[in-house]
Amino acid sequence: MAKVASRSWFEAAKEFHPVHCHYVVPENRQRIEAVFLLPPAQQTIANMLMPRNLLRVGASAWRQIESARRNGERIRVISGMRDPVARSISLIVFMADFHGHVSRPLSPHVEMSPEYIVGALQENWRSVLERDEPRQTFEWLLWYLTNGFRIWFTEELGAVFEVDVLEGECNARAGAQRVSASGAEILLYRVEDMLPSASGYAGLLAQASSFLETPVTAFPNINSSATRRSRALSEEVRRQFWLPDDMLDAIYAEPAVRHFYTRDETVAFKKRWRARLDRVE
């Protein structure tokens, strides 16, 4: 769910050989796979390595969960939430870099402009909020992954472990939320709390140490976007991106967002992403 932060967690927990996966539920993987089998005219992803890997890792994780359940082994899950709009910017730049679009300027083979990416992402958000599934594969996968903030905790995490993680209380000051589920222990965190300047940082480190039963004194600074050639582009998109107020209202009213963030925090997010003339940077 939280792409950038998950590499940090992977490093923090690597002595336990964690599996870094996104979609595990067979029905969801089949849905993604079906899209990848669309006719060639609808295939707009240039490099299928990452999509293939997404499905392979998900299938492997599912087999491991089933095996652990059969053998009565302990399952621990770490999952995070991030401001959906900030995440979507990382997502579109990530996809432009690593998936590449066959014809639009969303590819490492062409010069990408921040203005074009801002427009493409606004178009994507409109489709997400209108539940209007694109017909082409790059656009569809971007749509599906962006929409993840709305359904991931119910249709993936909740479905696999038979638990409603949004039912309990998320105390941001505590740094993270612990949930006991069917044969698993789950740690839910907010990506923003992984920054040392965040008020939840110390609490999150304490929760991570307790959950992993090993001292976690810092989150390894693993951010693959920092060394990519698209870094400056990504920062410029982040600076320029905006959405209309009605769309921001819809995004930040979603139950998953309201579960993880306080009202003040969602107001701050909306101020950050509103039309540029009066927004707070």
Place this chain on the structure above:
Amino acid sequence: MTTEERLWEWVRTHLAHVLGVPPESIAYQRALSSYGLDSVDAVLMAGELEEAFGIEIDPARFIDCDSFEDIVKTLAADIDKSGPHVAIS
């Protein structure tokens, strides 16, 4: 030609084309980053390598490899052990 040699030949030819340099100038012990290439280039190459050899490559592992030798030897060992279509993770 061994599997390792075939893989290395493919990688070197591919990189030479991308960089516009003679294949002989690509050194086996060096890393992708030493040629000014980043994780995007690594994933693009890994995607083509998967299709050319019918293998499965973990992108993270490919990106993190210390040298071409490191990744080529690992891939070759897995291909020779299990044939194509093995997961490397």
